[in-house]
Every structure is written in structure tokens, then in C-alpha cells.
Amino acid sequence: xxxxxxxxDETQLANKVTEAGPTRAARIASIExxxxxxxxxxxxxxxxxxxxxxxxxxxxxxxxxERAVMAAVAHMSDYLVGQDARRIGRIWQESYRSQYFExxxxxxxxxxxxxxxxxxxxxxxxxxxxxxxLGGKQRDVVPTFASTMAETIDEMLRDxxxxxxxxxxxxxxxxxxxxxxxxxDPRAALSSTAEELVAIRxxxxxxxxxxxxxxxxxxxxxxxxFCNMMPSGTLDxxxxxxxxxxxxxxxxxxxxxxxxxxxxxxxxxxWEAARYLEAxxxxxxxxxxxxxxxxxxxxxxAGWSERHYVDLMPHNPLGPICTAATVHMSAAVPNFSWLETxxxxxxxxxxxxxxxxxxxxxxxxxxxxxxxxxxxGVEVNEDAFRNGSVEHVECPHWVRxxxxxxxx
Numbered sequence: 297x298x299x300x301x302x303x304x305d306e307t308q309l310a311n312k313v314t315e316a317g318p319t320r321a322a323r324i325a326s327i328e329x330x331x332x333x334x335x336x337x338x339x340x341x342x343x344x345x346x347x348x349x350x351x352x353x354x355x356x357x358x359x360x361x362e363r364a365v366m367a368a369v370a371h372m373s374d375y376l377v378g379q380d381a382r383r384i385g386r387i388w389q390e391s392y393r394s395q396y397f398e399x400x401x402x403x404x405x406x407x408x409x410x411x412x413x414x415x416x417x418x419x420x421x422x423x424x425x426x427x428x429x430l431g432g433k434q435r436d437v438v439p440t441f442a443s444t445m446a447e448t449i450d451e452m453l454r455d456x457x458x459x460x461x462x463x464x465x466x467x468x469x470x471x472x473x474x475x476x477x478x479x480x481d482p483r484a485a486l487s488s489t490a491e492e493l494v495a496i497r498x499x500x501x502x503x504x505x506x507x508x509x510x511x512x513x514x515x516x517x518x519x520x521x522f523c524n525m526m527p528s529g530t531l532d533x534x535x536x537x538x539x540x541x542x543x544x545x546x547x548x549x550x551x552x553x554x555x556x557x558x559x560x561x562x563x564x565x566x567w568e569a570a571r572y573l574e575a576x577x578x579x580x581x582x583x584x585x586x587x588x589x590x591x592x593x594x595x596x597x598a599g600w601s602e603r604h605y606v607d608l609m610p611h612n613p614l615g616p617i618c619t620a621a622t623v624h625m626s627a628a629v630p631n632f633s634w635l636e637t638x639x640x641x642x643x644x645x646x647x648x649x650x651x652x653x654x655x656x657x658x659x660x661x662x663x664x665x666x667x668x669x670x671x672x673g674v675e676v677n678e679d680a681f682r683n684g685s686v687e688h689v690e691c692p693h694w695v696r697x698x699x700x701x702x703x704x
Contacts, residue, residue, distance in 0.1 A: 321348035322421065324381050327373040327410065329366040332681040335646025338362055338689050339615040341676065342369065344413035346381050352417025353676060354409035355617035357586030358401060360691045368406035376410070382421070384414045388592040404564040404589050411590025412621045412672075419671035426621070426672055430595060430628035437663035438626045439633075441466035441507070441609075442640035447474060449495050455642040456496055456504070462641050463661040466505040466634045468535070469493065471513070480694040480702055482513045490525035497530045505634075507533040507558065513703045514538055516549050523553035533558045533580055533609075539703065540568075546577040558582050561611035565589060569597045573604045580633060584611035585625055586618045598629040607633040615647050616656035619664070620672040623657050627666040635664065652681050 323346060330341040340362040342354035356365045372391050379387060391407045392398055419426045427433045442464050444455035456467050472492050473485030489508065496506060508531065514522065519537035535558040538545055546557065560582035563569045569588070572578045581601045585594045598608055610622045612635055619637075626635050639648055639659055648656060655675035658665040667673030692704045 321346065322381050323347045324377050324379050327369060327376060327413075329369050330678075330681060331362050331366065331686050332652070332684050333686050334615050334649050334652060334684075337645070337647070338686060339617075339647070340365055340409070341615075341617060341681070342409040342413045343676075343678075344381070344410065344417055346417060346421075350417055350420055352381070352413035352415070352420070353617050353672065353674060354411065354413030354416065354590070355586050355614055355621070356405045356409040357584050357611075357614055357618065358405035359614070360689055361402065364402045365405045365409070368402050369410065372406060372410065381414055381417050384411065384418065385592055387411075387414065388589065392589075399565055401562075401564045401587065404593075405587050408586045408588065408590040408593075411592050412585065412617065415591050415621075416671040416674075423670050425666075425668050425670060426591070426624040427628045427666060430591065430625065433627035433666050434630055435627055435632070436666055437660075438623050438635050438666060439466070439663050440464070440637040440659070441468055441505070441634040442637055442642055442662070443468040443470070443509070444642045445470050446642075447472075449492050452492055453496065453499055456500060458641040459662075460500065460504060464640070465503070465662070466507070467496075468507045468509055468636075469496070470509055470511075475692070475694055478692065478694055479697055480513075481697050482518055482702065486518065486522045487525060490522060493526060493530055502529070505532045507531065507535055509535040510537040511703065512536045512539045512562070516545055516552075519549055520552040523555050531555050535559070535580075535582065536561065540572075543571045543575055543577055546572065547575055550577060556580065558609050560584075561587070563588055563597075566593055566596045566600065570600060573600055573606060576604070579606060580609040581606050582609050582611050585621050586614060587611075591621065591625060594625055595629070598625070598631065602629070602631040605631075607631045609633045610635050612636040613638055613647075616653040616674050617672065617676075619648065620657045620667070620674045623664045623666060624672065626664075637664075652677050652684070 325347045326345045328343045340356040344352040358365050415426050442459050446452040446455050471485040472488035514537050533556045540562045556579035558580035559578035561584050612622050694702050694704050696702045
């Protein structure tokens, strides 16, 4: 105990000695939230500035509940301002464990944005790209999958052809039946969606990897029925068929079909991801770096996934900050399949507006080029972002034909 006390005293003395030097320069001076309208949705950015004026950018992934995340960031700023921005792992632990009720999607969305900003700041401070801080890049480009939201089989076949011609070899679709206003009947979408997927497979053969995102709209029985409607080999992955709160439900569904699952975009911690990995409930890990806890937590989940021979298929429906962070992470891990992109010949929602983000990750055909610029390699036009209009975006509130609430 005496030795420990002595060492602690020496550490405090060292901190005081360097107070006017590099340590002071690296202290967090401010953490600011910036909510802006980008394309068809809002984006919540974090601007973290250290006392030497160096800026790090982060992004939160909790779309539609940005004001709750902004309040959480304000709480965290109270104790983070003045801390050494280079102690990223310790800051993560304090942010997660500094209240009795740890975790939850709002808190980890705030932690994610701050963590990403800290890595951006540190990369710029050291003059290295973020992927170098994660062990260095293991690939020079990051392959992506693209999606089609076409509403008819002919339109869907056309979109897939556009993507294949542009170089994509992994394509994701969405359920065929659309809502009638706020009324959505997932059962009505099962057979028509299966028909579309069978048609795509017949047209393109086994030359593409084919998946579908059900956006957790189904029950176990509905998901099993859907899987049974398709010939063997039609579908390479089914994404989020049911909600993720109960891993055991995925275990039941796993026993009803041999189609690989892609699950994880709802996870807000390594503990949530672990339950799925340990039980073999997912074959692709769909973690979202802007929700699960930033680089600090995402890299732990990536390592756990590697232990179970599960490749990452990161969720990436947001803006250039999220995309750049995910590209750096994807470049630095060995177990990787495809990164989601929402910018392709088949769809473009304007999330990567170059007038707001003049420097961002480069999508060259179906791959993102891994930037070697310091930090994330993204620049933000602050004036344009701040002066843009912001509209509250509420996710759809859908009901089934009988009036009961269902998932969007």
C-alpha cells in the first residue's frame, strides 16, 4: 500500500510538472453538439476541441432521438472538459460507469460520438490516420454492399443490374409490400418478397451475394414461414428479421432455417453482442460504430467476432463522419465482409453532401478508399452545417390492419 501511495504521489507530481506543457494542450476545452439536416435526415455531430485548438469530429447514430443524445452529451461534458483527450479508454470507462444506471442506447450513442471525436483528435495530434491507432490497415480498400428499395420486380431487377454493372457483388433488398399510410401487414409481404428474391437469383445466378433487411418487422413464425418459401440457395443472408431484445428467440429461429443471419445494428454494448456470438445466433455482425460505443467498444466486438469466425458487416446509414469512422475500423480488422453504403447508382439520400463535407471518404465504384490523412480524414463546412435548416424527423409509427402497433 505504501508503494502504491508513493507511485500515485509521483504521478500527481508529474502531472503538475507538465501542466503547462503537452498535457495541458491536450486537455478537452469544449464538447459541442451540432444538429443539422443532411439529405433526407438529420445528423448529430460532435465537435470536440482541445486547449490547443485541435478539433475532433464524431457522430451519433440514434436517429430520431437526437435531442436526448444532446442532453446526454451535455451531462458528460460537465466532467470531461479539462481531462486529457489522449486517455480515450479511461474516458470511455468513466462515461459508461459514472452513473448508477449504466449503458442504454441514448448514453452509448453519446459515448460513441465522443469516442470517435477523441480518436479523430488524437490522429490529428500525432499526424496519423485513425486506422494506424487501431493497429494499422489490413486492407487498402473496404468493399461495400448496396441496396435497392424498388417497389416492383422489374424495377428491382433494373436496380440490381445497375449495381452489378457498376461493380457491386453484394446486393440487399427490402420487403416488397409497402405500408398503406400507417398500416403495414408484414404477413402480406412474405410471399411477394420471396418471389422478388427468387426472380433476382434466377436472373443473376450465383454471381452475387443476395440479402434482405426485414428491419425487425417479423415474428419468429413469420420469419420461419418466409425462409421456407424460398428454394435452397436463394438467399445468402437475412438481416434483422425479428427484434433483438431476446437472443433465445433468435436461437429458436436458427433451428428453423439454415439461412445466415446478419444481426447487430441495435446493439449498444459488447455485452449485447456477446450473447449472440457465444450462442451462434448471428453469422454476420452488423455493429454500428456510432451506437455501440465508438472505436473503443467496436474493436472489442470485432475481436470477439473473430474468435467465433464471424465477419463484420457494419451498419452505416448515416453521414461522412460515421462512414469514415467505419472505414477506418473496417480497414483495421481481419474479419470483414462488406460495409453498408447508401450512396450508389440505385439510391442516394444525400447523406454525404459535399457542400457540407468538402473532404470525406472516397467511394470508388463498390469500394471505399482507406484514407491515410491524419485522423478520420473528414472536413466539415461548419458555417453551412450550422446555417442549414433542421426539421424534426420522426420514424414512422406503423400499425397492423387490426390497429395494433408494429415495427417500422
